[in-house]
Amino acid sequence: MTTTAHANRPIVGVIGLGIMGSAMAANLVKAGFEVFGYDPVAASRQRLKKAGGHACKSVGEVAQHATHLLLSLPSEAALDQVCAELMATGLKGLIAAETSTLPEVCKQRNKTALAQHRITLLDCPLSGTGAQALTRDLAVYASGNAKAIRAMHAVFAGFARARYDVGDFGNGMRMKLVANLLVAIHNVSSAEAILMGARAGLDPATIVKVVADGAGGSRMLQVRGPMMVDRSWEDATMKVSTWQKDMALIQALLQATDTPAPLFAATQPIYNAAMAMGHGMNDTASVYDVLERLTQKAPRTKKRK
Structure with missing residues (x-):
C-alpha cells in the first residue's frame, strides 16, 4: 500500500464522483492531498483527472493506494456493492467515511460486515449543497469510532469548513x-x-x-x-x-x-x-x-x- 506523499497527509480515495464526490476530490487536490478516485461513469473519472487526481478503474484499485476513503454514493445498492468490493480486496485497516444520505439501517449493516474484515466504516453525512461543496462550504456530521474519526480530521478539513463529532454511529x-x-x-x-x-x-x-x-x-x-x-x-x-x-x-x-x-x-x-x-x-x-x-x-x- 502506498505511503503518504505529502508530509503528514494521508493519501485519500474517493469512491463516487458525482456532484458532491467530484467537488470533494477537487478540493482535496487543491489542499495538497494525493487523491485516487473511482466512479462507473467515465466522464466523472475524466473530470477527476482534469482536477489533478488519479482515476482508477475499480473500487479495489482505489483501496490499493489509499487507506483513508470517502464514499459518496447514490443508493443503498451502491453502498452494498462498494462495501462488498472493499471486503473482497482482503485489505485490512481501511477507514471509510460514508458521506451520503442513506438509511441508517443500510449503513449499520455494512459497518458490521466491514468490521469482520477489519475495515472501519464511519457515518459522516454532509450538510451543504453541490454548489457549497465547490467552495468547501460543507459541514461534516461525523459519527462512529472516535479513533477513526480523529484519523480522518485532516481529510475532512481538506474539503469542508467544519466538522462536528456527534457521537455513536448513526447519529450523523x-x-x-x-x-x-x-x-x-x-x-x-x-x-x-x-x-x-x-x-x-x-x-x-x-x-x-x-x-x-x-x-x-x-x-x-x-x-x-x-x-x-x-x-x-x-x-x-x-x-x-x-x-x-x-x-x-x-x-x-x-x-x-x-x-x-x-x-x-x-x-x-x-x-x-x-x-x-x-x-x-x-x-x-x-x-x-x-x-x-x-x-x-x-x-x-x-x-x-
Missing part, C-alpha cells in the same frame, strides 16, 4: 435528517417570500440581497434564492428526484419518533408537484416555478346547457 444520519427537515421548509419558504415580494412590485434580486442580510435570512435563501431569481434551476446542485429520497427518510424518522411536523408536511406536495411538472432532474430551487404557476388563473370552463 439522524443529525443530517434534522438539518434536512429545515432545508425542506426553508427552501419552500424562500420561494414563497421571493414570489410575494415580486408580485408586490419588488425586484427579486434585491429581495434576496436585502432579506438574506437580516433576521429573515437563511442559508437556503442565500444559496437557492439567486437560482430562483435567475431561474437557473437546470444547473442542479440537488436534484428534485434525489431530494425525494431524503424527504422519505425524514418522514420515516418522524413516524418512528412520533414527531408532529406540520410545516414539513406542507412542503411535500410542493416537491411532488415539481416532480410532476418535469423538474426531477432540476435543482430543488425549481419549487419557485411550482408556486409561480399556482398564481396563474386556471381557464374558465364553459357552463353546460
Whole structure:
C-alpha cells in the first residue's frame, strides 16, 4: 500500500464522483492531498483527472493506494456493492467515511460486515449543497469510532469548513435528517417570500440581497434564492428526484419518533408537484416555478346547457 506523499497527509480515495464526490476530490487536490478516485461513469473519472487526481478503474484499485476513503454514493445498492468490493480486496485497516444520505439501517449493516474484515466504516453525512461543496462550504456530521474519526480530521478539513463529532454511529444520519427537515421548509419558504415580494412590485434580486442580510435570512435563501431569481434551476446542485429520497427518510424518522411536523408536511406536495411538472432532474430551487404557476388563473370552463 502506498505511503503518504505529502508530509503528514494521508493519501485519500474517493469512491463516487458525482456532484458532491467530484467537488470533494477537487478540493482535496487543491489542499495538497494525493487523491485516487473511482466512479462507473467515465466522464466523472475524466473530470477527476482534469482536477489533478488519479482515476482508477475499480473500487479495489482505489483501496490499493489509499487507506483513508470517502464514499459518496447514490443508493443503498451502491453502498452494498462498494462495501462488498472493499471486503473482497482482503485489505485490512481501511477507514471509510460514508458521506451520503442513506438509511441508517443500510449503513449499520455494512459497518458490521466491514468490521469482520477489519475495515472501519464511519457515518459522516454532509450538510451543504453541490454548489457549497465547490467552495468547501460543507459541514461534516461525523459519527462512529472516535479513533477513526480523529484519523480522518485532516481529510475532512481538506474539503469542508467544519466538522462536528456527534457521537455513536448513526447519529450523523439522524443529525443530517434534522438539518434536512429545515432545508425542506426553508427552501419552500424562500420561494414563497421571493414570489410575494415580486408580485408586490419588488425586484427579486434585491429581495434576496436585502432579506438574506437580516433576521429573515437563511442559508437556503442565500444559496437557492439567486437560482430562483435567475431561474437557473437546470444547473442542479440537488436534484428534485434525489431530494425525494431524503424527504422519505425524514418522514420515516418522524413516524418512528412520533414527531408532529406540520410545516414539513406542507412542503411535500410542493416537491411532488415539481416532480410532476418535469423538474426531477432540476435543482430543488425549481419549487419557485411550482408556486409561480399556482398564481396563474386556471381557464374558465364553459357552463353546460
